[in-house]
Amino acid sequence: MTTARAAVVRAAGDAPRVETIELRDPGPGQVRVRLAATGVCHSDLSLANGTMVQPFPAVLGHEGAGRVVATGDGVNLHEGDAVVLNWSPSCRECWFCAHGEPYLCVRATEAASQPYAQLEDGTDVYPGLGVAAFATETVVNEDACVRVGDDVPLHQAAVLGCAMLTGVGAVLNAARVEPGESVVVVGLGGVGLCAVQGARIAGAGPIIAVDPAAEKGVLARKLGATDALQPSPELAKQVRALTGGRGADHAIECVGRGETIRAAWSSTRRGGHATILGMGARTDTVSFNALEIAHFARTLQGCMFGASDPERDLPVLLEHVRAGRLDVETLVTSRIGLDAVDVAFADLEAGRGARSLIVFDG
Numbered sequence: 001m002t003t004a005r006a007a008v009v010r011a012a013g014d015a016p017r018v019e020t021i022e023l024r025d026p027g028p029g030q031v032r033v034r035l036a037a038t039g040v041c042h043s044d045l046s047l048a049n050g051t052m053v054q055p056f057p058a059v060l061g062h063e064g065a066g067r068v069v070a071t072g073d074g075v076n077l078h079e080g081d082a083v084v085l086n087w088s089p090s091c092r093e094c095w096f097c098a099h100g101e102p103y104l105c106v107r108a109t110e111a112a113s114q115p116y117a118q119l120e121d122g123t124d125v126y127p128g129l130g131v132a133a134f135a136t137e138t139v140v141n142e143d144a145c146v147r148v149g150d151d152v153p154l155h156q157a158a159v160l161g162c163a164m165l166t167g168v169g170a171v172l173n174a175a176r177v178e179p180g181e182s183v184v185v186v187g188l189g190g191v192g193l194c195a196v197q198g199a200r201i202a203g204a205g206p207i208i209a210v211d212p213a214a215e216k217g218v219l220a221r222k223l224g225a226t227d228a229l230q231p232s233p234e235l236a237k238q239v240r241a242l243t244g245g246r247g248a249d250h251a252i253e254c255v256g257r258g259e260t261i262r263a264a265w266s267s268t269r270r271g272g273h274a275t276i277l278g279m280g281a282r283t284d285t286v287s288f289n290a291l292e293i294a295h296f297a298r299t300l301q302g303c304m305f306g307a308s309d310p311e312r313d314l315p316v317l318l319e320h321v322r323a324g325r326l327d328v329e330t331l332v333t334s335r336i337g338l339d340a341v342d343v344a345f346a347d348l349e350a351g352r353g354a355r356s357l358i359v360f361d362g
Contacts, residue, residue, distance in 0.1 A: 001022045001024060001025065002025070002070075003022055003023070004020070004023055004136045005018055005021075005136045005338060006019060006132070006135035007060070007134040007339075007341040009048050009056060012049065012056060013050060016060070016341045016342055016345070018338055019119060020120055021119060021120075021125055021135070022118045022120070023116070023138070023139050024116070024139060025139075026070050026071055028072050029072060029073075030072040030075070030139055031070065031075055031083075031139070031141075032068070032070040032138070033066045033085065033139075033140065033145065034067055034136065034137050035065070035135065035138065035358075036155060036158070036359075036360055037064065037065060037360060038061045038064035038065075038134060038357070039355050039356070040061070040063075040336075040341060040348070040355070041062065042190075042191075043162075044060045044061060044345075047128055047129070051279075051281055055113060055126045058126045058132075059126075060134050061131065061132060061133035062085065062087035062162060063158055063163065064085045064131065064158050064161060065085065065161065066082075066360075067080060067081065068080065068083060076142070077147065081147050082149070083145040083146060083147055084157050084310070085131045085140065085145060086131075086144050086145065086146050087129040087130060087144070088105070088108045088129075088305050089105075089143035090107075090309070102309045103306070103308055103309065111127060111144065112127060116140075127140070131144060134338065134341055136338070146311060152318055152322065154361070155359055156328040156329070159190070159331060160321070161314075163191050163331065163355060164317050164326065164328075165306050165308040165317065166277060167196075167198055167277070168317060168320075169305065169307055169313060170198065170303045171198030171199050172202060173313070174301065174307040175250045175252065175273055177198075177202040177204050178202070178203075179203030179204070181250060182207075183204040183250045184208040184248040184252070185208070185220070185254065186210045186211075186251060186263060187210070187255035187278060188209055188211035188217070188219065189348070189351075189354060190355040192209075192211070192220075192252070192254035193219060193331055195252045196220050196225050201320065201325055204250075206226040206242055207226050208225065208228075208243075209225035209227070209229070210263075211351075212230055212351060213352070214228075214230070216351075217230070219333075231263065246270070247267055247268050247269035247270070247272055248267055248272060249272055250268065250272065251265065251272070252264070252277065254277045254278050255280075256277075256278025256279045256280035256281075258280070258285050258286045258287075261276055262287070265300060270295075271298065272298050274299070274301070275301055275303050276301065276302050331354050332357045333355060334347070335357050338358055340358075343356075344358075
């Protein structure tokens with residue numbers, strides 16, 4: 001057994017508390033990873049407060065990067081390898097994987113339901129989204145790791161594991177935005193700001209960023225948005241004024257609320273496309289009247305994990321980082337220690353900042 005320091009959530013609604021946990025040694029097909037950095041994602045907050053299903057007690061955190069420090073039998077990774085953690089590993093065998101949709105793999109979340117460590121009193125601990133990256137070290141299956149080179153700092157590579165794969169992937173893989181098409185991004189958290197960058201990389205224009213916080217509009221402009229708006233009943237009209245009176249070719253919704261999904265839909269042109277990334281509550285609903293569905297001929301599609309395959313897409317994102325096309329540093333608006341996860345959660349709830357990054361290596 002190996003001890004680690006981790007931010008443990010004992011029950012849904014509890015605040016995370018840093019405790020010592022005991023990690024099992026890596027078994028066959030497993031590795032132990034020492035974290036360098038972990039991003040704090042809104043999905044972690046949704047797991048902590050019970051919006052998304054999670055067994056407890058749990059160590060959350062799924063957007064991490066670090067180095068392998070121990071291996072079990074039968075793995076191809078080695079001690080010292082730099083890796084980005086993959087919270088949605090695909091089995092490559094189920095129907096979805098066989099049909100080119102590994103981001104919908106039926107086995108991707110299996111690890112989250114299996115205890116991976118213990119508290120000091122012997123209580124089993126579960127890994128949030130199978131990764132448990134709010135900790136100095138974690139033990140994961142080898143397929144939950146994507147090896148990366150040493151030329152991109154691990155504190156930058158960490159954010160690629162969820163925010164970038166989801167936000168950029170939604171634009172390039174799911175919406176398939178073409179050069180010259182107009183894009184409106186609703187919600188400018190970490191994922192939304194990555195979607196803005198994905199739209200810029202795709203050659204979109206105009207790129208319209210929408211968020212209640214004016215400072216996030218400033219960030220979005222720095223990352224490629226041509227216009228920044230705040231939500232209002234006039235949003236669709238404002239978007240049409242910026243898109244030749246038609247509405248946007250694409251809307252990327254990154255909030256997960258009925259009202260913002262509806263706003264994204266209404267902001268697209270006839271024949272336009274609304275792609276929904278935000279993970280909302282089961283009790284929230286969106287309404288459409290029967291006439292508008294056919295009349296506007298819009299497409300409304302959900303998007304899981306940016307329709308990404310980390311093994312395929314992470315190397316592409318790394319090339320964009322190396323070439324300066326993806327800006328990770330601007331995306332990270334707060335660097336914190338492990339004991340400040342609850343502060344990062346409060347910032348998410350209040351809509352402050354973009355990405356908080358837990359830095360373990362100083």
